[in-house]
Amino acid sequence: MAQTGKAGKMSERTIKNLHQRLNQLEDVLASAAAMKLNVRLEVTEDDELASTEEAINVLLEDFSALLEERKRAEAELQERLQTIQRQQEAINELSTPVIKVWEGLLVLPIIGTLDSQRTQRMMESLLQQIVATGSKMAILDITGVPVVDTMVANHLIKTITAAGLMGAECILSGISPNIAQTIVHLGIDLTGIKTKSTMMEAMRYAIRANGQKIVNVARADQPRPQEAPADE
């Protein structure tokens, strides 16, 4: 190891060298403790302390790599969280579309479970669209709503009543026999609210109520239908 002058005693130079190296060690370890891992020890000697110094360098290398890996993983996680958030917002928007099918008629196909927040959003959206489009009628289709409980029913009733105060009539469609049963069992009162079992029925009603009707128009490539002889 160190060069000894007299037997057992280390030379001054060696001691100074050791001091230096120990100081360096302290500095590097302090740096590491402060998470500054890009420091390394300068290994110039070839003695027992040197192998420790090399070992510490390897340790610092490993820690550095681990830290980088952790930062990378964290960043990836953040990005994924943001994607989920964006997707959630997109789902929210998609899940309460208000569609203007033609002048004066809006359709709101409700799909999925209705919680308080979603129903509130849906209600606001529908009412705003009623004003924006000047629509006197709206079809709320609940074919895609799996469960109708008292809370959901109350929210729907609130929405429909509010629309009524604004001068728009809402038709509730897509009521399956199951849901009809649930509504009766829960004692939910839907008097005053127009209900239809299917969207098609609701559309038919809306068209009639608007004083309109759908007629079949002869196609250009087909002969005109024979006129029935006039009754005498």
Add this chain to the structure above:
Amino acid sequence: MIVPDHEQVLDRLPLKAEIDIVYIRQLVRQRGKEHGMGLIDQTRITTAASEVLRNMYVYAKGGETTISLVSVKGRSGLLVTCRDQGPGIRDIQLALQDGYSTVNSLGSGLPGARRLVDCLELESEVGRGTTVQLLKYLP
């Protein structure tokens, strides 16, 4: 009664004339708007405040309203407090009871107001006065 963790008084207004009801409820809406409340929530707190302010004017002939920004159980909200030294409410339960109607004119409007806010608290002593608190959480 609502005891906020933290309260910052925004306005302190006396209610003396009938027109103050309009002025104060407009200010309630404005404060709600300033602190990020959506339009519908603004309308809810304004309407609830109108009910309470009218009670204060009609039954106590006036009082004081405080509009504060508060923190309650970690959530921030708008607190409207109406304090009067009027005759007090004899039967608080009855005044808050639903069906003690809003249409047939005998109602205090309180049950309806309670449905519009996140929290409505009332304290009253006959002959001493009444304090009503309306809390609406901010987004």
Add this chain to the structure above:
Amino acid sequence: MNDRPAASRIPIIKIGTHLIVPIQVDMTDQMVNDLQINVLAAIERTGARGVLIDISVLEMVDSFIGRMLSGIARMASVMDAAVVIVGMQPAVAITLVELGLEMKGIDYALNIEDGMVLLDQRLQESEA
């Protein structure tokens, strides 16, 4: 009533057999009471068969205003006039439902045009 400044009076406009009442200010309780009295007086004076109340500018309808509107409807029907409220804002509609306020005997329409059509309809129905 007549010595109140003009700005605080809500206008009542006669169009044919109907009256249009555009409420464009945040009303004090006194204005609300005056309006009820004035509308009923106008129905009597003009023999109007329909009253259209335009609240498209109103940002709030509380129980007091609601009671006034119900009152107008009740008394108007006694005088054989129909009442339609037009232009209720979404926030007001939602709040009214949550308030639990039920205003009977009133029709509702999206706007003045639809409201007038409705009043004409009610008029035809009553003369049938």
